Amino acid sequence: MGLTFEKMLVILVIALFVVGPDRLPMYAKKLGDLVRNIKRMADGAKDRLRDEMGPEFDEVDWKQLDPRQYDPRRIIRDALVEDEREARVAARRARVDEAAEKRAAAASLAEPPAGGIFFDEEAT
Numbered sequence: 001m002g003l004t005f006e007k008m009l010v011i012l013v014i015a016l017f018v019v020g021p022d023r024l025p026m027y028a029k030k031l032g033d034l035v036r037n038i039k040r041m042a043d044g045a046k047d048r049l050r051d052e053m054g055p056e057f058d059e060v061d062w063k064q065l066d067p068r069q070y071d072p073r074r075i076i077r078d079a080l081v082e083d084e085r086e087a088r089v090a091a092r093r094a095r096v097d098e099a100a101e102k103r104a105a106a107a108s109l110a111e112p113p114a115g116g117i118f119f120d121e122e123a124t
Contacts, residue, residue: 019027050057063069 015027016024053060
């Protein structure tokens with residue numbers, strides 16, 4: 001889906017007919033100047049960002065922040081999977097805590113109190 005040689009050739013032929021062969025070199029030069037100016041501005045912004053961020057600039061994963069990488073379906077899927085994973089971990093922790101409480105309750109019921117008389121407070 002990129003810009004192939006054939007597509008560039010078609011664009012060039014259309015530009016030749018629309019602009020005309022006399023003015024085409026002038027407009028091509030203007031387009032080249034525009035591209036150079038945009039690149040210069042982007043490099044200036046990058047240098048300024050590097051100056052302001054300092055050494056942290058090199059640690060940032062810029063490819064991860066590329067807007068072309070964002071796929072809304074993937075973001076939603078990852079969020080749902082993460083929520084499901086967190087719910088499973090929370091449920092597992094709750095089961096472990098519940099089992100620990102049951103073991104502690106069973107251990108306290110198995111040992112008679114110091115006086116030797118066993119009394120169940122929940123039964124009354």
